[in-house]
Amino acid sequence: MSAQLLLVQSLNGLQFGVLLFLVAAGLTLVFGVMDFINLAHGVQYMLGAYLGATFAAWAGGFWWGLLLALPTTLAIGLALEWLVFRHLYDRDHLSQVLATFGVILVLNQGVRAIWGTAPLQMPLPEALSGGIALMPGLLYPVYRLAILAAGVLLAGLLWFLVEHTRTGALVRAGASNAPMVAALGVDIRRLFTVVFAFGAMLAGFAGVMAAPILSVEPGMGDSLLILAFVVIVIGGIGSVRGALMSALLVGLIETLGKSLMPDLMRLFLDPSAARQAGAALASMLVYIAMAAILAVRPQGLFPARAG
Amino acid sequence: MERASAALREASPALLLLGLLAAAPFLGFGQGYTMTLLARAMILAMAAVSLSVLVGGAGLVSLGHAAPLGVGAYAVVALDAAGVTEGLVVLPGAAAAAALFALATGAVAIRTSGVHFIMITLAFGQMAFFTAGSLTAYGGDDGYTLYGRTELFGTRLLEDRLGFHWVCLGLLAAVLLLCRLLLASRFGRVLRASRENPLRVRAVGFEPYPFRLLAYALMGAVAGLAGALLANATEFVAPSYMAWQRSGDLLFMAILGGLGSLPGAVAGALAIVLLEEWLSELTEHWRLIFGPLLILSVLFLRGGLAGLPAQLGGLLRRG
Structure with missing residues (x-):
């Protein structure tokens, strides 16, 4: 394990963490304000990737793909909210889980029916293709750095919106005590629609950004969604700051674990056993970390809700 | 006498379902393919x-119930790879492995x-899914x-379609009864009480945690037992046994028949598989x-299939 590889893997981990954050942010805000658990949030990420790739191929180029995919994912998110989700706000979590699970089944299958099961390709934007020398002899793709930068920028924007605007103050208040906010005369449903739309677009944006470097395929949102759940459980439900911290943590653990664990195991075991034990352990690592953190702090690292 | 008839009335949906499943091979559902489907539904x-x-x-909404199922299936695989195929070892072994997994994660x-x-x-x-992979x-x-x-006892009873049918049916009946x-x-009453109001349960001197954990492990x-049977039914085990979609399916089955109704869960499983x-x-x-x-x-079937007659009746009366 050289320092170079470690640096590259850490950057990959942070970049994965940023994507996770973009998905988890919407999820945690939606849950915080409306007490609504939306399994179908990962679908927004998948749709972002598919629409981005399709529009890019159709209109010629990455930027058009991004520009057209964002409003489309937003519109689909709002349509879903209107059709299904808003009938579930007053129901228990069990009904919410099942109904949004149904939405996932439909959309994953719909994507299969429209685009087929073969993965799609999305072109890199020309300005961001190529690599940059981080160290002598170490070329890192510019695009991956751009994802990192965009994620950090968006996290900053989100922080500003949540901490320093009036809507943000309402969102924070809603996350800590929604009935009280409603009693003070705030239309919590409208506030929620704004939060929901914003979250859907963030997830769609993450999907478009991920499309050129990950394979665009049906069900790609599901595994990311489950990791996003881990992120918001660790970070504390309803907390944007917690989501950012734990998304970066989970991204690093996931990526570094996959590349380091087999080597680490080789210190104790023979090579083939080390490879297997390392791979098995690496896939468990995030969940072990989650269990450890919850054993100490059952409410997560930065709980938004007092008491 | 009265108590006996009340108990019978309460048990009648379960007995009806089990009776139908028992009669199915003789009512024209005896072909190989249908039997496979029925076995899968029972499992x-x-x-x-x-x-x-x-x-x-217990009020524990688990969206990971496919995991102990898969652990049971993989226990069959591990024992098979080690050359152990005797059911008296494999089935309890699968159940024990799944119980341990549930205990640790629970x-x-x-x-x-x-x-x-x-x-x-x-x-x-x-986690279980990726580990299996x-x-x-x-x-x-x-x-x-x-x-x-x-x-089973050194015989190849489970290879026979009808034999497998009876084994699945017998185990399903045993599971329902247990x-x-x-x-x-008393154990179940503490569970239900702590679902309704954990604070009061604590106040009368019960700590819900060990009760819930034991229920989760059991x-x-x-x-896990179901997983071991499913592995036998398909003669193939893959990580997809533990895919989270299966957990969602199981939850749907448990709800569709009517929340908390055990025969309802059987009816839900049958309905969904078919x-x-x-x-x-x-x-x-x-x-x-x-x-x-x-x-x-x-959205609309709030009481599950069991509540359907009442819901329809309500609609008719109103309208």
């Missing part, structure tokens, strides 16, 4: 019943409640083919029909 019904005890009885998950619990059980299920000794992502079914007795016992064992089969014959994209049906049943 998933066991898992759905155990989940129904957790969700309806010890963390049950410390939380509500939506945290849903997400954490989902996460542990996903990295077990190259058992085929990794490609899965593991069993070249023979589990033996879960019924469990819920009716129902994990039932799911519906999936029928829809997938109609079109390759059957989930486009299945998904909306799921959403609609959650």
Whole structure:
């Protein structure tokens, strides 16, 4: 394990963490304000990737793909909210889980029916293709750095919106005590629609950004969604700051674990056993970390809700 | 006498379902393919019943119940790879392995409640899924083919379609009875009470945590048993046994029949397995029909299938 590889893997981990954050942010805000658990949030990420790739191929180029995919994912998110989700706000979590699970089944299958099961390709934007020398002899793709930068920028924007605007103050208040906010005369449903739309677009944006470097395929949102759940459980439900911290943590653990664990195991075991034990352990690592953190702090690292 | 007839009335939906399943091979459902389908439905019904005890009885909404099912299936694989195929070892072994898995993950998950619990059980299920995929000794992502079914007392009873049918039916009946007795016992009353109001349960001197954890482990064992049977039914085990979609399916089965109703979970499992089969014959994209049906049943069928007559009656009276 050289320092170079470690640096590259850490950057990959942070970049994965940023994507996770973009998905988890919407999820945690939606849950915080409306007490609504939306399994179908990962679908927004998948749709972002598919629409981005399709529009890019159709209109010629990455930027058009991004520009057209964002409003489309937003519109689909709002349509879903209107059709299904808003009938579930007053129901228990069990009904919410099942109904949004149904939405996932439909959309994953719909994507299969429209685009087929073969993965799609999305072109890199020309300005961001190529690599940059981080160290002598170490070329890192510019695009991956751009994802990192965009994620950090968006996290900053989100922080500003949540901490320093009036809507943000309402969102924070809603996350800590929604009935009280409603009693003070705030239309919590409208506030929620704004939060929901914003979250859907963030997830769609993450999907478009991920499309050129990950394979665009049906069900790609599901595994990311489950990791996003881990992120918001660790970070504390309803907390944007917690989501950012734990998304970066989970991204690093996931990526570094996959590349380091087999080597680490080789210190104790023979090579083939080390490879297997390392791979098995690496896939468990995030969940072990989650269990450890919850054993100490059952409410997560930065709980938004007092008491 | 009166008590006996009340008990009979209460047990009648379960007895009716079991009776229909017992009669099915003689009512024209005896062909190989239908029998396979029925066995699959009965096996998933066991898992759905155990989940129904957790969700309806203890208020523990697990979205990772496919994991103990898969652990049971992989126990069959591990024993098969080690040359052990005797059912008297394999089936209890599978149940014990699944119970241990449920105990370990439950010890963390049950410390939380509500939506945290849903997400954490989902996460542990996903952990089991990826771990199974990295077990190259058992085929990794490609899965593991069993070249023979589990033996029973050294005989090949499970190879025979009708024999397997009876074994599944007998175990399903046993699971139903045990879960019924469990819920009716003092243990079950503490579980239900702590679902309703944990604070008051603590106030009268019970700590809900060990009760919930034990229930979680026991129902994990039932799911593990179902997993071992499912491995035998398909003679193939893959990580997809633990895919989180299966956990969602199991939850749907447990709810569809009516929340907390054990025979309802059996009816739900039967209905869903048969519906999936029928829809997938109609079109390759059957989930486009299945998904909306799921959403609609959650939105409108609040009491599950068991509440359907009452709901229809209400509609008729009103309108």
